[in-house]
Amino acid sequence: MPALLRDRRRLGALAVTTLVFGSQIATFFLVVQYVQRVLHFGPIAAGAAFLPMTPGIFAMARIASQLVARFGQTPLLITGTLGLTASYVWLSNIDTTSGYVTAVLGPLLINGISAGLTFMPAASPVMGGVAPQHAGSASGLLQTVQQLGGAIGLAVIVSVYAAGAVPGQFVPGARASFITTAAFTLLASALAALVLCSRRQVHAKTN
Numbered sequence: 001m002p003a004l005l006r007d008r009r010r011l012g013a014l015a016v017t018t019l020v021f022g023s024q025i026a027t028f029f030l031v032v033q034y035v036q037r038v039l040h041f042g043p044i045a046a047g048a049a050f051l052p053m054t055p056g057i058f059a060m061a062r063i064a065s066q067l068v069a070r071f072g073q074t075p076l077l078i079t080g081t082l083g084l085t086a087s088y089v090w091l092s093n094i095d096t097t098s099g100y101v102t103a104v105l106g107p108l109l110i111n112g113i114s115a116g117l118t119f120m121p122a123a124s125p126v127m128g129g130v131a132p133q134h135a136g137s138a139s140g141l142l143q144t145v146q147q148l149g150g151a152i153g154l155a156v157i158v159s160v161y162a163a164g165a166v167p168g169q170f171v172p173g174a175r176a177s178f179i180t181t182a183a184f185t186l187l188a189s190a191l192a193a194l195v196l197c198s199r200r201q202v203h204a205k206t207n
Contacts, residue, residue, distance in 0.1 A: 012195040013125035016077060018145045019188040020118055022153020023084060023181040027091070027111070029154060030161070030174055030181075031104065037170045039100055052105055053112030060116020073121040077192035080121070083114025084185040092178035095171055125195075157181060 005011060028050070035041040035049050067076055087107040094103045123142060130138045160180045165173035 009125045013122050014145045015191050016188045017122045018149035019184045021146045021149035023184040025150035026153045026157035026181050052108045056112025057116040064120040074192050076117050076121040078189050080114045080118030081185045081189035085182045087111040088178050088182035092175050
């Protein structure tokens with residue numbers, strides 16, 4: 001396991017994965033609260049509200065390997081994480097008069113496409129170049145940071161929400177929370193860019 005953590009690209013990809021999963025899990029929690037408490041959706045309707053994300057994730061998952069082959073992993077990571085950031089910033093504009101179509105649908109569509117662009121390129125550096133006998137450890141490491149990221153992200157976002165919450169109102173605390181999720185993925189984008197820069201530098205030295 002320690003040998004797997006000596007690779008800077010793998011560490012960067014693990015950090016990006018942690019931040020992305022933290023932001024996603026927190027966003028699922030916040031959007032469910034919003035559509036149920038403010039828009040008064042029932043449980044089934046609240047679940048169905050996330051369906052617009054599915055086509056984007058599915059479509060990007062189908063072509064992600066082709067995009068990586070053409071553009072590389074890091075450009076896709078940067079594009080995907082910036083797209084996620086945009087979706088969270090859009091969600092931060094919710095208010096009590098917003099509707100699902102105007103406040104939630106668009107961000108979820110962008111989120112699905114951006115998440116589909118991010119997941120595979122983030123996982124590839126973690127698993128790439130791993131000896132067969134260490135593949136299980138690398139996979140377990142990836143799964144661990146995904147779960148850890150979700151737990152930490154939710155804890156941070158709920159704390160931010162509580163700090164800005166107004167009793168009896170959902171929107172005030174939620175706005176700050178969505179901005180915090182945007183900060184997570186903006187940081188993930190910066191980390192991906194650093195990975196790209198370090199890779200170019202290494203490539204330039206070898207040439």
